[in-house]
Amino acid sequence: MRLPCKLMFAPVAALLFATALGAQDTTELLNRMKAMEDRIHALETEVRTLKGQQTPVAPQPQPAAEAAPVVAQAPPAPVSIGGAGGAAAKVLNPDISVIGDFVGAAGNHGGRATPSLSMHESEVGFQEVIDPYARADFFLSFGEQGVNLEEGFITFTSLPAGLQLKAGKMRAAFGKVNTLHNHVLPWIDRPLVSQNLVGGEDGINDAGLSLSRILPSPKGLFLEGTAQIFRGDSENVFAATRRSQVAAVGHLRAYSDLSESTNIDFGASYARGHSPFADGNNQLYGLDATLRWKPLRRAIYHSLMARSEFVWARTSTSLPYLTGIPVVTPAPDPVGSMITQVFTVAPRGLAKPFGFYVSGDYQLGRRWILGSRFDRSQRGQCLPTNPTTTASECPYTVFAPGVNFSRAIPLLQDTGGSFQLTYLPSEFSIIRTQFRRARYGEGRTANEILFQFQFSMGAHGAHPF
Amino acid sequence: MFKTYSALAAVLLAAIPAPAASKINVMTTTEDLAAIAREIGGDLISVDSIAKGYQDPHFVESKPSFLLKLQKADLLVAVGLQLEIGWLPPLITQSRNAKIQPAQSGYMEMSQFCNVLEIPQGQVTRAMGDVHPMGNPHYWLNPDNGRRMAKALADRFSSIQPANAAQFAQRYADFDKHLTEAQKGWDAKIAPYKGRKVITYHRSWPNFCERFGLDVVDYVEPKPGIPPTPAHTLDLINLMLREGIKLILVEPYFDLRTPNSIAAKVGGQVLVLMPSVGGNKDVTTYFQLFDYDINLLVNAFSKVK
Numbered sequence: 001m002r003l004p005c006k007l008m009f010a011p012v013a014a015l016l017f018a019t020a021l022g023a024q025d026t027t028e029l030l031n032r033m034k035a036m037e038d039r040i041h042a043l044e045t046e047v048r049t050l051k052g053q054q055t056p057v058a059p060q061p062q063p064a065a066e067a068a069p070v071v072a073q074a075p076p077a078p079v080s081i082g083g084a085g086g087a088a089a090k091v092l093n094p095d096i097s098v099i100g101d102f103v104g105a106a107g108n109h110g111g112r113a114t115p116s117l118s119m120h121e122s123e124v125g126f127q128e129v130i131d132p133y134a135r136a137d138f139f140l141s142f143g144e145q146g147v148n149l150e151e152g153f154i155t156f157t158s159l160p161a162g163l164q165l166k167a168g169k170m171r172a173a174f175g176k177v178n179t180l181h182n183h184v185l186p187w188i189d190r191p192l193v194s195q196n197l198v199g200g201e202d203g204i205n206d207a208g209l210s211l212s213r214i215l216p217s218p219k220g221l222f223l224e225g226t227a228q229i230f231r232g233d234s235e236n237v238f239a240a241t242r243r244s245q246v247a248a249v250g251h252l253r254a255y256s257d258l259s260e261s262t263n264i265d266f267g268a269s270y271a272r273g274h275s276p277f278a279d280g281n282n283q284l285y286g287l288d289a290t291l292r293w294k295p296l297r298r299a300i301y302h303s304l305m306a307r308s309e310f311v312w313a314r315t316s317t318s319l320p321y322l323t324g325i326p327v328v329t330p331a332p333d334p335v336g337s338m339i340t341q342v343f344t345v346a347p348r349g350l351a352k353p354f355g356f357y358v359s360g361d362y363q364l365g366r367r368w369i370l371g372s373r374f375d376r377s378q379r380g381q382c383l384p385t386n387p388t389t390t391a392s393e394c395p396y397t398v399f400a401p402g403v404n405f406s407r408a409i410p411l412l413q414d415t416g417g418s419f420q421l422t423y424l425p426s427e428f429s430i431i432r433t434q435f436r437r438a439r440y441g442e443g444r445t446a447n448e449i450l451f452q453f454q455f456s457m458g459a460h461g462a463h464p465f
Numbered sequence: 466m467f468k469t470y471s472a473l474a475a476v477l478l479a480a481i482p483a484p485a486a487s488k489i490n491v492m493t494t495t496e497d498l499a500a501i502a503r504e505i506g507g508d509l510i511s512v513d514s515i516a517k518g519y520q521d522p523h524f525v526e527s528k529p530s531f532l533l534k535l536q537k538a539d540l541l542v543a544v545g546l547q548l549e550i551g552w553l554p555p556l557i558t559q560s561r562n563a564k565i566q567p568a569q570s571g572y573m574e575m576s577q578f579c580n581v582l583e584i585p586q587g588q589v590t591r592a593m594g595d596v597h598p599m600g601n602p603h604y605w606l607n608p609d610n611g612r613r614m615a616k617a618l619a620d621r622f623s624s625i626q627p628a629n630a631a632q633f634a635q636r637y638a639d640f641d642k643h644l645t646e647a648q649k650g651w652d653a654k655i656a657p658y659k660g661r662k663v664i665t666y667h668r669s670w671p672n673f674c675e676r677f678g679l680d681v682v683d684y685v686e687p688k689p690g691i692p693p694t695p696a697h698t699l700d701l702i703n704l705m706l707r708e709g710i711k712l713i714l715v716e717p718y719f720d721l722r723t724p725n726s727i728a729a730k731v732g733g734q735v736l737v738l739m740p741s742v743g744g745n746k747d748v749t750t751y752f753q754l755f756d757y758d759i760n761l762l763v764n765a766f767s768k769v770k
Binding site for chain 1 (some may be wrong): 517519520521524525526527528529530532533536547550551552553555557558559560563566567568569582583584586591594595599610675681682690691717718719720
């Protein structure tokens, strides 16, 4: 055999080199050995090729003129006896990835507290094709306490009429931020409008079905319609007590390339479900717009993304945890004289808050991204947020005297701004710091520095777009 | 009434071209694959590429506008070996095209037909940088692999449109002949410079350098996908001075600052070599890709010692 001879010759040659170059720089020797090693690898590859593991490949080191006719004739298939070993069954394991998210915070939190240091989330992903008609994706999110199925759904990729169906637990197609996992956000936190009105980090994330279709559109425009139906349980957004109280989400997306480097993306969303705060509906309306710029020749060095989302909510609310509006009614006492009895009546009404954010991120170089965000969001007074706002109690006295709850639940307004600086040591880790200032509706001001380490291992995930 | 309907139906049917006459709608991930498909398919196919030749094929955005094209594709041709792993899988999933899903008849990964180099042996970890565990995906830069891809495409086109099989076979034979001729020319041009040592930015050139007898000694990137570091750059300068290496080959999508500063220190030269068809406007076919790169190299080699 020609090749083993060559392989045997390699160490001998290395020895010869070693004696001849003994006095010379060892680095040079190492380089030569490295080159030789590469050559051996190449030869090994060749041996494998020759053995016909990749059947259609022809022997490589033919002179160019001879190569062509050889390519045409595939070598005869080797007779194989017996099946593959037990290890071959593991080949069908799904792609597994783990993404760690470590978050720290310092400074005055102004009432919306997050821990000083926390292993915020460890997300484990399993992704694989199920059969010729579908694939599945699972994302388990391990917090510091407990595990949560962040998403787990099957996607049918081979339906007729350009339809795509998903079934399982998934993040609802409401706007942009609600659809994104923590590790693809350009920030450490989520915008105030998301914290106040759309369930914060957990968001609208529920078990249900999603049907989407690319809609016919004029040339150059991408239109996609999505209709989803969920059980109707998403903390702080929807709560279903009966089977009929399902939640529905609709989303329309329009995308267009303005040039090869610039594109624009619009979305309109609607979500409706049973309110967690009263026996009535919670309805959300959303608009989102994204402008992206990335010059193709320098795509790994510079890019810009500007994004904004607007959300309007109409939330049926009663406030049972108020100290109560005293209602005095006369009642007879056993002796027969009249005394005063106090009942509490929960005020009911509709909260109609509005919120938005505007954010921009510019990639300065291969490893650095600078970003900022402006936030403003209303919320129904005394309604919960995620992360929780420390309002130790919500006494009736926080409301202005004489407020008419049946007209509208009073609102508080939070305003904030952030700067973020992101450093990317490689494609698989992120170090980020964020300075955040917020003035919450109760009158408290927060000045915080957040920092984050994100790291991923295992299967290479898709780049976010 | 029935007559009207049948007349209408006849008109409609006549308006629909017979399947054999319609073009095969081919999408490729890179322009190199598109160029080879064009050679074999000619006007029997329509072909478009997702990535541009001047773009880093590892980092393409999964724009929805590509979905519109993928939705109608009869065949999706990919490089494979995880070159497109960051962007192609979501596009395929969202394409709503059953034909081009992995392992279906309309999906082809060209790597299975080609001679692949740098398949890592033993333990593979990301401490080695952004390694491709199945081998180096830049295999199209060896014309012998180009021929293998052309053959595979000719076979696939023939199975999609058996009626035109003879034409595809003929076009492949023409391509093969033309390529063999061209290879003689390229080999003759580069022959005097066989064994020359070069530095490249990324590991894009093992197949090219093996085929044309160049020796890649080191890389500007310390590890694949890791940007240049001062320590590694210093090592590289010392290595180039010690071994008298003058040429640094850089892909058009990398920043030239580090290569330029290294070249200035060692009295060498930076060459922006085209790794793909479409890398610049002079390179529009698979043949021009090698013409351009070999001319550029030969010019540079003849000037530097």
